[in-house]
Amino acid sequence: MSDQLVFPKDFLWGVTTAAYQYEGAADEDGKGPSIWDTFTHLPGTVHHGDNGDIACDHYHRLDSDVELMAELGIGACRFSIAWPRVQPDGSSAVNQAGLDHYRRLVDALRARGIEPVVTLYHWDLPQGLQDVGGWTNRDTAKRFEDYARIVADALGDRVERWVTVNEPYVAAFVGYASGQHAPGLRDLGAAVTAAHHLLLGHGMAARAIAETAGSSAQIGIALNLVPVTPASKSDEDAAAARRLDVHLNRWFLDSVLLGRYPEMLLGEYVHLVGDDFLRAGDLEIIRADLDFLGVNYYTRRTVAVSADSKVAPPTRRSSYSSWLGVDERPRDDVPRTSTGWAIEPDGLTEILLRVREDYGDIPLYITENGAAFFDYADPTGAVRDPERIEYLSSHLVAAHAAISKGVDLRGYFLWSLLDNFEWADGYSQRFGIVFVDYRTQQRIPKASAFWYRGVIAANAVDGPQSAAGASATGQSAHQPD
Numbered sequence: 001m002s003d004q005l006v007f008p009k010d011f012l013w014g015v016t017t018a019a020y021q022y023e024g025a026a027d028e029d030g031k032g033p034s035i036w037d038t039f040t041h042l043p044g045t046v047h048h049g050d051n052g053d054i055a056c057d058h059y060h061r062l063d064s065d066v067e068l069m070a071e072l073g074i075g076a077c078r079f080s081i082a083w084p085r086v087q088p089d090g091s092s093a094v095n096q097a098g099l100d101h102y103r104r105l106v107d108a109l110r111a112r113g114i115e116p117v118v119t120l121y122h123w124d125l126p127q128g129l130q131d132v133g134g135w136t137n138r139d140t141a142k143r144f145e146d147y148a149r150i151v152a153d154a155l156g157d158r159v160e161r162w163v164t165v166n167e168p169y170v171a172a173f174v175g176y177a178s179g180q181h182a183p184g185l186r187d188l189g190a191a192v193t194a195a196h197h198l199l200l201g202h203g204m205a206a207r208a209i210a211e212t213a214g215s216s217a218q219i220g221i222a223l224n225l226v227p228v229t230p231a232s233k234s235d236e237d238a239a240a241a242r243r244l245d246v247h248l249n250r251w252f253l254d255s256v257l258l259g260r261y262p263e264m265l266l267g268e269y270v271h272l273v274g275d276d277f278l279r280a281g282d283l284e285i286i287r288a289d290l291d292f293l294g295v296n297y298y299t300r301r302t303v304a305v306s307a308d309s310k311v312a313p314p315t316r317r318s319s320y321s322s323w324l325g326v327d328e329r330p331r332d333d334v335p336r337t338s339t340g341w342a343i344e345p346d347g348l349t350e351i352l353l354r355v356r357e358d359y360g361d362i363p364l365y366i367t368e369n370g371a372a373f374f375d376y377a378d379p380t381g382a383v384r385d386p387e388r389i390e391y392l393s394s395h396l397v398a399a400h401a402a403i404s405k406g407v408d409l410r411g412y413f414l415w416s417l418l419d420n421f422e423w424a425d426g427y428s429q430r431f432g433i434v435f436v437d438y439r440t441q442q443r444i445p446k447a448s449a450f451w452y453r454g455v456i457a458a459n460a461v462d463g464p465q466s467a468a469g470a471s472a473t474g475q476s477a478h479q480p481d
């Protein structure tokens with residue numbers, strides 16, 4: 001007799017997708033180039049030289065992909081709008097064909113009873129704006145506000161839930177400091193400035209949506225939250241973990257929800273870029289009055305103080321680990337996904353509880369959670385992915401644990417519906433509950449898709465007791481020796 005954990009009534013069960021990772025049609029119907037179009041066509045930037053020119057060809061397969069979601073019983077689809085489809089160079093006149101495409105997508109979803117949730121920025125900045133500095137240019141926040149207003153005006157009568165920016169931390173620090181993502185810069189100072197302008201753009205866009213789409217609009221942001229655990233009980237490791245936590249999590253949570261930047265790193269940011277980046281009134285704008293917070297959760301990080309424990313003042317060339325004085329201490333006692341990320345579902349409970357403790361009762365959604373594994377279609381054409389079922393069910397159990405402790409969690413969006421273009425990893429990492437054969441664009445629902453359909457239908461997941469049974473088979477393929 002399985003012990004079922006039932007989710008609240010009206011819990012929203014969704015999937016998340018993103019324009020550059022799915023759509024293809026890179027220069028069709030008037031779309032301008034984005035920084036990801038540029039970046040992926042430079043040598044040596046992406047695994048295997050892959051790019052999103054075609055991706056899952058979702059732009060042309062909108063109807064059948066929506067049909068597939070309906071068959072799986074999906075209740076909501078969080079997708080992103082490609083800014084350069086709407087404004088080809090980021091500030092020019094509107095490209096009506098781009099808006100029409102998203103209107104069709106929204107209408108197709110709604111016709112099948114699937115709630116559309118719109119993300120305005122999932123990293124594909126118009127190249128025209130990058131040419132004048134991208135997110136290091138304060139004016140980009142203003143351009144983003146204009147774009148938000150255009151989209152809210154076009155779709156506000158049929159979209160209720162809005163996410164302004166996806167993971168500003170990653171967009172800023174992976175794009176401008178480590179250079180693994182577009183625009184591929186390696187400049188810590190540029191990343192700090194970009195982070196501030198992404199947050200400013202978020203606040204300005206949130207207001208623009210509220211003014212344009214009307215009072216029923218529900219507006220939030222999706223932050224990647226990463227619990228940081230010290231590798232030992234020493235005070236030094238605890239301090240190192242705190243520094244990384246401020247950098248990754250508190251910087252974004254405090255500014256968006258409380259309208260302040262944590263003191264701990266502010267001085268170092270100012271040392272890097274001068275105090276002109278933060279102007280009077282900015283933090284009031286960043287603290288938009290949000291209706292919900294989106295949490296993207298994949299893994300936690302375990303860190304120790306770096307061997308070179310004297311933290312030097314940062315320079316623009318510093319790597320963030322030397323700047324923060326932290327060394328990663330990857331655990332060897334937990335299973336990992338094919339991206340190498342440690343599977344630590346209790347981190348999800350921890351982060352959800354912490355948000356409530358530190359910031360009060362704002363409604364929460366898990367706006368992304370999922371895992372990549374080395375999936376393949378077997379000779380019968382089936383794709384069995386017990387590791388993913390194990391990952392997802394353990395994370396739903398963890399989400400449920402937070403709900404039982406009083407967290408106001410309203411929905412779960414699985415990353416992702418389809419296998420897709422995984423940024424610097426190209427097509428090598430498969431995150432979908434539906435397998436994509438990229439040669440033919442055939443979609444094959446994996447075992448996890450049928451499993452998720454069952455979860456949605458029951459509004460419940462098997463409790464840890466029964467999930468442990470499933471894991472015995474699920475784990476075997478990837479169990480370390």
Ligand code: FCB
Pocket residue numbers: 018021166167170224296368415422423431
């Ligand atoms: C998140 C991104 C999403 C996807 C997953 C695996 O950081 O928002 O686009 O790449 O990671």
